[in-house]
Amino acid sequence: MQTPSLELKGSSFTLSVLHINSQDMAVIAAELDSKLAIAPQFFIGAPLVVNLSAIKNSDFDLASLKNILTSRQLIIVGITSALPEICLIAKSIGLAIIKSGKAASNQPQMPKTTKIVKQNIRSGQQVYAKNGDLIVIGAVGNGAEVIADGSIHIYGTLRGKAMAGAAGDKNAVIMAQKIEAELVSIAGQYWLTENLQQNGAATSGCIRLEGESLTVESLPL
Numbered sequence: 001m002q003t004p005s006l007e008l009k010g011s012s013f014t015l016s017v018l019h020i021n022s023q024d025m026a027v028i029a030a031e032l033d034s035k036l037a038i039a040p041q042f043f044i045g046a047p048l049v050v051n052l053s054a055i056k057n058s059d060f061d062l063a064s065l066k067n068i069l070t071s072r073q074l075i076i077v078g079i080t081s082a083l084p085e086i087c088l089i090a091k092s093i094g095l096a097i098i099k100s101g102k103a104a105s106n107q108p109q110m111p112k113t114t115k116i117v118k119q120n121i122r123s124g125q126q127v128y129a130k131n132g133d134l135i136v137i138g139a140v141g142n143g144a145e146v147i148a149d150g151s152i153h154i155y156g157t158l159r160g161k162a163m164a165g166a167a168g169d170k171n172a173v174i175m176a177q178k179i180e181a182e183l184v185s186i187a188g189q190y191w192l193t194e195n196l197q198q199n200g201a202a203t204s205g206c207i208r209l210e211g212e213s214l215t216v217e218s219l220p221l
Helices: 025-038 062-070 084-092 102-106 193-198
Strands: 016-019 047-051 075-080 113-117 126-129 132-136 145-148 152-158 161-164 174-179 183-186 189-192 205-210 213-218
Touching: 025 062, 047 062, 062 075, 062 084, 075 084, 113 126, 126 132, 132 145, 145 152, 152 161, 161 174, 174 183, 183 205, 189 193, 189 213
Parallel strands: 016 047, 047 075, 113 132, 126 145, 132 152, 145 161, 152 174, 161 183
Antiparallel strands: 174 205, 183 189, 205 213
16 A cells, blocks of 8 residues: 555644733844843744733734744744734734643643763753753853753753753753853743842752742752
8 A cells, every 4th residue: 555645643842932921023022132142042943832812902013023033043833822813813924823721731741851961061062851851960161051841950060051941841940069150041031140149049059930930049969
């Protein structure tokens, strides 16, 4: 029997969700550029679902938003939680309407894995643990990036960038023996060096999300 030229099968993929809270395209573009400057390798080429639950006006300029994102090499898969009028605009410009709800929690989850790296991560290097946690037995140097869909554990000094919960897991944490990071991020919420210094994160610690804000807890390591 000849193999069919195409098959339609169910599957699941990890997508980042970009929440839009303003109708001012200039403000959106400026804040987006600021985030891209922090970790361009992490965002560029990333497939995004745009959440428009905060937009209450039907005259939202979705076409301009799409142009802003695509001009920065971001890929819009579709929109979610939008007004019916905005959904019609989305369909007219080739964007999918993605429904979200409690039923999604019943979908089978990808098995969680752990990636272990037994070496220092040097400037310019990036390590990504997809669908799981990342353990680094060594230091993360200035200009290096460690990213995980789950939590990040660093048995050494963190001087570069660490982004946990990259797929949106708000329960992810970042733990390190010494924190001197350029940036830490969990599920999109981030701190820069000055935020860490203000919160006293200069020794061993565990960074986690409490609500929508990051917090750091000292650890006896």
